Amino acid sequence: MKQDNAMTTPFVDQYDSLKPELPGSALPWMTALRDRAMDAFSASGLPTQRRESWKYTNLRNLTQLELDGQSLAPRPVSIDRAPSLLPDGSAYRIVFVNGDFRADLSDLADLPAGAVIGGVAALSEDEPECVERLLAQHKGIEDQPLVALNTALMRDGLLLQLDAGCKLERVLEVIHVNSAQNGVFAHNARNLISLGAGSEATILEHHLGLDDSAYYINAANDVTLDEDATLRHYRIQAEGKNAVHTSTTNGELAGNSFYDGYTLSVGAALSRNETKMNLTAEGANCHLNGGYLMRSQQHCDTTTVVEHLAPQTSCREVFKGVLDGRSRGVFQGRIVVRPNAQQTDGHQLNKVLLLTDTAEINAKPELEIYADDVKCSHGCSAGEVDHDALFYLRSRGLSETSAKALLIQAFLAESVSEIGAVELQDLFLEKISDWLAV
Amino acid sequence: MLEIKNLHASVEDKPILRGIDLTIQPGEVHAIMGPNGSGKSTLAHVMTGRDGYEVTEGEVLYRGKNILEMAPEERAGEGLFLAFQYPVEIPGVTNTTFMKEALNSIRRYRGEDELDAMQFMKVIREKTKQLGVSSDMLKRAVNVGFSGGEKKRNDILQMAVLEPTLAILDETDSGLDIDALKTVADGVNLLRSPENATLVITHYQRLLDYIVPDFVHVLASGRIVKSGDKTLAQELEKKGYAEFTGQAA
Numbered sequence: 001m002k003q004d005n006a007m008t009t010p011f012v013d014q015y016d017s018l019k020p021e022l023p024g025s026a027l028p029w030m031t032a033l034r035d036r037a038m039d040a041f042s043a044s045g046l047p048t049q050r051r052e053s054w055k056y057t058n059l060r061n062l063t064q065l066e067l068d069g070q071s072l073a074p075r076p077v078s079i080d081r082a083p084s085l086l087p088d089g090s091a092y093r094i095v096f097v098n099g100d101f102r103a104d105l106s107d108l109a110d111l112p113a114g115a116v117i118g119g120v121a122a123l124s125e126d127e128p129e130c131v132e133r134l135l136a137q138h139k140g141i142e143d144q145p146l147v148a149l150n151t152a153l154m155r156d157g158l159l160l161q162l163d164a165g166c167k168l169e170r171v172l173e174v175i176h177v178n179s180a181q182n183g184v185f186a187h188n189a190r191n192l193i194s195l196g197a198g199s200e201a202t203i204l205e206h207h208l209g210l211d212d213s214a215y216y217i218n219a220a221n222d223v224t225l226d227e228d229a230t231l232r233h234y235r236i237q238a239e240g241k242n243a244v245h246t247s248t249t250n251g252e253l254a255g256n257s258f259y260d261g262y263t264l265s266v267g268a269a270l271s272r273n274e275t276k277m278n279l280t281a282e283g284a285n286c287h288l289n290g291g292y293l294m295r296s297q298q299h300c301d302t303t304t305v306v307e308h309l310a311p312q313t314s315c316r317e318v319f320k321g322v323l324d325g326r327s328r329g330v331f332q333g334r335i336v337v338r339p340n341a342q343q344t345d346g347h348q349l350n351k352v353l354l355l356t357d358t359a360e361i362n363a364k365p366e367l368e369i370y371a372d373d374v375k376c377s378h379g380c381s382a383g384e385v386d387h388d389a390l391f392y393l394r395s396r397g398l399s400e401t402s403a404k405a406l407l408i409q410a411f412l413a414e415s416v417s418e419i420g421a422v423e424l425q426d427l428f429l430e431k432i433s434d435w436l437a438v
Numbered sequence: 439m440l441e442i443k444n445l446h447a448s449v450e451d452k453p454i455l456r457g458i459d460l461t462i463q464p465g466e467v468h469a470i471m472g473p474n475g476s477g478k479s480t481l482a483h484v485m486t487g488r489d490g491y492e493v494t495e496g497e498v499l500y501r502g503k504n505i506l507e508m509a510p511e512e513r514a515g516e517g518l519f520l521a522f523q524y525p526v527e528i529p530g531v532t533n534t535t536f537m538k539e540a541l542n543s544i545r546r547y548r549g550e551d552e553l554d555a556m557q558f559m560k561v562i563r564e565k566t567k568q569l570g571v572s573s574d575m576l577k578r579a580v581n582v583g584f585s586g587g588e589k590k591r592n593d594i595l596q597m598a599v600l601e602p603t604l605a606i607l608d609e610t611d612s613g614l615d616i617d618a619l620k621t622v623a624d625g626v627n628l629l630r631s632p633e634n635a636t637l638v639i640t641h642y643q644r645l646l647d648y649i650v651p652d653f654v655h656v657l658a659s660g661r662i663v664k665s666g667d668k669t670l671a672q673e674l675e676k677k678g679y680a681e682f683t684g685q686a687a
Contacts, residue, residue: 386526387489388526389526389527389528392522392526393536393540394487394509394510394511394514395487395488395510395511395520396536396543396600397511397514397515397540397541397544397547398511398539398540398543399509400509402539402543403511406535406539407528409531413530414530
């Protein structure tokens, strides 16, 4: 499906001139991978609404960014302190500023044996075999244009690899700070996460825009969990209000592994958070939860695809949305149960509060079940703040504003309570309070 | 302290209240009784500012102020309290959070300092002890999974904490067994004082055995058609409302 659209060409046109300076350009396998990816991308183009999975989200905002010849080159900005959410010393910390790893702001001291954490660019030099292996584990290039684009042009991102049995005792805080104060840019962050058998990690990932400048982040995350591995992956998307943020996560979950995900989206003019999880062996379990809080003309797309490929696999999704102003939410939740995936358990819930008549939600739950012994449920609802509850609170003295805030907070708390690392729940509740206080 | 003058109110253009006059002095307990559909709950809702009612004539003065122009929360600040016929369940909000927010909102309205968590817990301990209710319900989400009796007790606890000067009990006896009814009535009686007034709205005389009114008014077809002392309630219990519904029609 060749698309000749104005957004695709800047990326394709610049590829040849950028190629020599991209990380790993001396590695033949890397260059070959990038070439293949760029071929796939230029054939498909950026996804348009003609693609079923992009029916409700239009990337045409990207043309307004006016990406130029310099936009895909690094645009460093000076920052002397990482905007961390956790106290110094209580967590491992890795910081990326406009996409580039900043060792000086990071804290990776005292990593346990068997753990590799660092920037993908640097590790392409130091540990090319490791990077090659992690990149080879996922094949999203053909049917995921944004992953193809990312693969062709990626510069840096998080690499986390844990050997079998390795447990990260501290939370790994991943901070992506962005600002286009030195010129508009597009960055393709590539995050590679691979957890060996029985290993365990908790990631708090924070995307933050420093100002209202416009930029484009196209992240791709490859997650591989071996048998019995556990990844708790909690994210806050708070990009600047004129930014465009697309993130595609591809996960491969082995037997009895567990992915516990939560994404809170409050930022960006347009964002899409797409997660595709393959539950490949018995006992694989994933939780994809989240909250999205949008106002004015923001657009937020949450797309999940869970493939049950083996018996006795399970997934649970609880998403809560609050849409104010003329904002727009999209929720597409697809659960596929393959014929041999008997005794699977799937549960999906998407509930939305519309605070105005002009806010909009497009929700599309899809269950495709080819096995006969499965438990699958889904629920979708959209409504306004409960009038009776509002009156009850106001009759007890609460102002209309604080009564509403309390009800919205309570509504969202139901999704936050799904976060398995209970000690991090307050942090998300605070972010929600901050949003409500604006 | 409360003067209702010629109050008319409609719901979706249908007149429900058709000229109510009622005066309540501090320290008094008034009961409004009447058949279903006579406008009892409408009166409670109009007084406390619920949406969906249009006042077409008349006024309600509370301590000299026309409260009909005030938001529900301002009326609460002025000292009005409504015990609900059906207290609302609010998932995700604990009773403690709710009551602290409510009390501090009212204190702010009155120009008083807000209470911190410690000071608030002291108030709560005092009130739960005074009313003899368990403090277990404080940690639970507001009214979620509460029995009918627990919901009403929770309303009375809120009343004790917020210390209103006029409490309106809207059919607070509906759905209560006799034990729960007694607990609620005990709570109301405990909070009575020469400065406070109570307006009890009920269909049955039963509740008035426990909260003994100084005045009883019969509401029929949106008007007060008869007033008397507590013996009027007993009379109604024997004869029913037939006499008044006939008269009003």
